Amino acid sequence: xxxxxxxxxxxxxxxxxxxxxxxxxxxxxxxxxxxxxxxxxxxxxxxxxxxxxxxxxxxxxxxxxxxxxxxxxxxxxxxxxxxxxxxxxxxxxxxxxxxxxxxxxxxxxxxxxxxxxxxxxxxxxxxxxxxxxxxxxxxxxxxxxxxxxxxxxxxxxxxxxxxxxxxxxxxxxxxxxxxxxxxxxxxxxxxxxxxxxxxxxxxxxxxxxxxxxxxxxxxxxxxxxxxxxxxxxxxxxxxxxxxxxxxxxxxxxxxxxxxxxxxxxxxxxxxxxxxxxxxxxxxxxxxxxxxxxxxxxxxxxxxxxxxxxxxxx
Numbered sequence: 001x002x003x004x005x006x007x008x009x010x011x012x013x014x015x016x017x018x019x020x021x022x023x024x025x026x027x028x029x030x031x032x033x034x035x036x037x038x039x040x041x042x043x044x045x046x047x048x049x050x051x052x053x054x055x056x057x058x059x060x061x062x063x064x065x066x067x068x069x070x071x072x073x074x075x076x077x078x079x080x081x082x083x084x085x086x087x088x089x090x091x092x093x094x095x096x097x098x099x100x101x102x103x104x105x106x107x108x109x110x111x112x113x114x115x116x117x118x119x120x121x122x123x124x125x126x127x128x129x130x131x132x133x134x135x136x137x138x139x140x141x142x143x144x145x146x147x148x149x150x151x152x153x154x155x156x157x158x159x160x161x162x163x164x165x166x167x168x169x170x171x172x173x174x175x176x177x178x179x180x181x182x183x184x185x186x187x188x189x190x191x192x193x194x195x196x197x198x199x200x201x202x203x204x205x206x207x208x209x210x211x212x213x214x215x216x217x218x219x220x221x222x223x224x225x226x227x228x229x230x231x232x233x234x235x236x237x238x239x240x241x242x243x244x245x246x247x248x249x250x251x252x253x254x255x256x257x258x259x260x261x262x263x264x265x266x267x268x269x270x271x272x273x274x275x276x277x278x279x280x281x282x283x284x285x286x287x288x289x290x291x292x293x294x295x296x297x298x299x300x301x302x303x304x305x306x307x308x309x310x311x312x313x
Contacts (some may be wrong), residue, residue, distance in 0.1 A: 006061065041100055049066055057085070079131075082117070084101055101116060101129075108188040111131075114134060116167065126291050230287075253304075258286065264282055273309065280298065
């Protein structure tokens with residue numbers, strides 16, 4: 001059933017109420033004189049959440065419904081409900097009017113989660129106006145008007161009609177809020193899953209890089225040890241300390257292949273640079289025997305990278 005059909009049905013039944021006198025006991029000429037027009041926006045209730053300009057509800061009824069709203073507000077942040085009951089022949093569009101009243105009352109505040117249940121007893125118009133962030137949709141509000149509020153009013157049960165409609169608004173909002181939270185949780189879980197995949201891939205990459213570098217370094221360490229072994233084999237009197245061995249390993253791991261320009265041209269170029277800048281540079285030694293006297297003369301310059309103007313070999 002469309003919203004226009006629902007409103008038409010509301011009008012028909014409430015007009016019958018008026019004809020039968022169901023509302024006559026609640027209306028007064030004094031109240032009618034104060035009924036709002038399309039340009040007359042009433043002030044918000046000073047206490048509670050209900051403004052009843054036609055005594056549609058008794059004070060006890062209002063107290064009970066206010067208690068329902070207070071309790072519901074503690075359990076959900078999806079919506080904040082207020083009720084406005086009035087009588088006016090000047091309000092032709094209750095949807096727009098309810099929106100103006102909601103804004104004037106600042107219903108929902110900065111959160112924009114207000115919902116105003118507006119009932120015009122003069123012509124039977126009803127509307128649940130929703131704030132921009134209220135967790136309700138048109139289908140839910142129409143369902144509440146048609147299947148909750150209207151049946152109770154048709155029985156003359158005004159308190160339970162309004163009260164049950166208010167409860168239903170909060171129930172629908174809580175359900176929608178739960179669905180939204182589940183969707184957020186699922187989206188977060190998907191994002192987290194993606195993050196774990198990225199972290200896992202990154203970890204594997206870093207592990208691969210670290211493994212490659214370790215194996216590569218070990219390869220050159222073995223190469224350095226082999227050269228040291230050859231040198232000692234040639235000169236059994238040669239003593240190589242652990243510190244010297246570690247220094248040569250580091251040197252050989254960095255200088256792991258011959259310069260592209262050749263060893264002699266490379267070292268000659270570095271000697272020329274030293275003569276120009278008076279800064280010593282690490283020369284290339286092809287084996288342990290060539291490296292050892294250079295290291296003994298300047299250990300810092302021949303441990304690891306030393307001072308290499310050309311970057312890594």
